[in-house]
Amino acid sequence: MLPMTQNDGDLDSLVRKRIRALRVAQGWSLEELATRANVSQSTLSRIENGQRRLALDQLVTLARALDTSLDQLVETASDDVVTSPMIDGAHGLMRWPVKGDPGMTVVRQRMTDPPPDNPARMRAHPGREWLVVLSGTAVLMLGHRRFRVETNQAAEFPTMLPHAIGAEGGPCEILGIFDRDARRGHQRDSGKSTGADASPA
Secondary structure, three states: OOOOOOOHHHHHHHHHHHHHHHHHHOOOOHHHHHHHHOOOHHHHHHHHHOOOOOOHHHHHHHHHHOOOOHHHHHOOOOOOOOOOOEEEOOOOEEEEEOOOOOOOEEEEEEEOOOOOOOHHHOEOOOOEEEEEEEEOOEEEEEOOEEEEEOOOOEEEEEOOOOEEEEEOOOOEEEEEEEOHHHHHHHHHHHHHOOOOOOOOO
């Protein structure tokens, strides 16, 4: 059985609701999930409706069938839902670490300069980056290609290609998401920042 806590009733109810919500989100009937989890349909129904005790072995099986982990299935809401950014005044950016994946970082940056024309000033490193243009127009240089990214458009690219980002026709503001490898690449390059693709960390 799950270990008892002072909020055991709340956690129990949350887990049951989560199982049902994940099942419904997949578009599965009780029968479909029961088959995938190798439990009877009546057992699954009683689990969802609170008529059967939650057994740890069943939760592990259900988590696997729902393509999640036991930790995520029994995770409780944390108090620090809202976080404030760390401000990097030197590069004009705000940075938020992603608690669910400590390797990821979200960065908001205002850019005024165009990207460098010289390919030697572009950087390449392991990882992937995603960016959303919040306002204005950004230019993404990726290898020998040039992409215009308008307000509310997004771009995703592997950072092993030489790349740089800048503004076109006036200031632009972007929200960038860096995976662990991309963040490390920018940290290593931070001393060589051109301003057009400043470090997120």
